Amino acid sequence: xxxxxxxxxxxxxxxxxxxxxxxxxxxxxxxxxxxxxxxxxxxxxxxxxxxxxxxxxxxxxxxxxxxxxxxxxxxxxxxxxxxxxxxxxxxxxxxxxxxxxxxxxxxxxxxxxxxxxxxxxxxxxxxxxxxxxxxxxxxxxxxxxxxxxxxxxxxxxxxxxxxxxxxxxxxxxxxxxxxxxxxxxxxxxxxxxxxxxxxxxxxxxx
Amino acid sequence: xxxxxxxxxxxxxxxxxxxxxxxxxxxxxxxxxxxxxxxxxxxxxxxxxxxxxxxxxxxxxxxxxxxxxxxxxxxxxxxxxxxxxxxxxxxxxxxxxxxxxxxxxxxxxxxxxxxxxxxxxxxxxxxxxxxxxxxxxxxxxxxxxx
Numbered sequence: 001x002x003x004x005x006x007x008x009x010x011x012x013x014x015x016x017x018x019x020x021x022x023x024x025x026x027x028x029x030x031x032x033x034x035x036x037x038x039x040x041x042x043x044x045x046x047x048x049x050x051x052x053x054x055x056x057x058x059x060x061x062x063x064x065x066x067x068x069x070x071x072x073x074x075x076x077x078x079x080x081x082x083x084x085x086x087x088x089x090x091x092x093x094x095x096x097x098x099x100x101x102x103x104x105x106x107x108x109x110x111x112x113x114x115x116x117x118x119x120x121x122x123x124x125x126x127x128x129x130x131x132x133x134x135x136x137x138x139x140x141x142x143x144x145x146x147x148x149x150x151x152x153x154x155x156x157x158x159x160x161x162x163x164x165x166x167x168x169x170x171x172x173x174x175x176x177x178x179x180x181x182x183x184x185x186x187x188x189x190x191x192x193x194x195x196x197x198x199x200x201x202x203x204x205x206x
Numbered sequence: 207x208x209x210x211x212x213x214x215x216x217x218x219x220x221x222x223x224x225x226x227x228x229x230x231x232x233x234x235x236x237x238x239x240x241x242x243x244x245x246x247x248x249x250x251x252x253x254x255x256x257x258x259x260x261x262x263x264x265x266x267x268x269x270x271x272x273x274x275x276x277x278x279x280x281x282x283x284x285x286x287x288x289x290x291x292x293x294x295x296x297x298x299x300x301x302x303x304x305x306x307x308x309x310x311x312x313x314x315x316x317x318x319x320x321x322x323x324x325x326x327x328x329x330x331x332x333x334x335x336x337x338x339x340x341x342x343x344x345x346x347x348x349x350x351x352x
Contacts, residue, residue, distance in 0.1 A: 078314070125347070
């Protein structure tokens with residue numbers, strides 16, 4: 001009889017503790033009010049082997065310690081790509097010194113025309129924290145497939161020109177390379193600034 | 207005297223017939239997003255039609271660019287962004303057409319000389335009735351937010 005009362009007490013305390021823990025978890029979740037789409041656990045970690053706009057072979061490991069914004073595009077894209085990069089430039093400006101812990105990774109889906117020289121001029125025209133990445137068509141395709149970001153080369157126009165239709169999402173990874181958030185070019189600068197502040201804070205980094 | 211009358215008639219004739227589409231279009235906020243390495247640049251302008259009939263923009267040309275094409279960026283529901291050439295765009299009567307980022311724009315290719323932010327570039331807009339509207343576009347840096 002005494003034992004059962006003790007057992008009941010244990011059970012009750014366990015329930016109480018569990019309840020507190022649960023409340024604790026919930027509170028922590030509420031403390032992370034992401035404004036962009038939370039993709040934690042739904043997309044693989046950042047991984048690639050490409051060439052940067054300085055001509056150096058780089059992998060995702062080279063960007064550990066930085067929050068990265070992965071965006072697929074091409075330099076012969078005069079409208080949407082520059083708009084997105086200009087948008088991200090303002091976001092990084094608003095982060096102030098914190099922007100030093102952020103990199104924009106602009107991956108070319110048009111490696112035939114996007115040489116490292118052109119990519120370098122292109123990304124530096126937008127932001128000092130932007131890196132241009134290119135590589136073999138198969139390495140680039142592997143990266144776009146990893147994030148289910150489709151791209152298609154459209155039929156030739158006159159004069160050898162052509163357009164490339166491509167996914168316009170911005171994939172955001174934390175400093176450990178984990179996929180965390182997905183933004184679209186139409187997401188406001190306020191949303192991006194808000195979530196990057198969170199991601200760059202000690203609480204958001206985990 | 208005969209010659210003066212002839213000149214007067216000549217000057218008034220275009221007004222008597224229907225005035226050209228370009229005459230009723232007011233252009234504003236004309237700018238070019240300058241990209242490095244002579245990459246194709248986007249041209250943007252807001253067009254207000256002050257006429258009671260619609261006007262149709264069919265093309266553009268400029269001495270500064272080997273090619274100026276009317277383009278449209280579109281996005282499908284899955285978030286894929288595509289650009290395509292457009293044959294004509296209508297500006298409704300008393301309406302507005304904005305050539306603005308991520309929508310209609312001029313795709314400007316192969317500048318004949320190096321441009322820098324602050325330059326003005328003359329681009330002529332061509333309308334369906336054969337009329338033209340010369341517009342001066344301001345060259346702005348690549349990372350301009352409109």
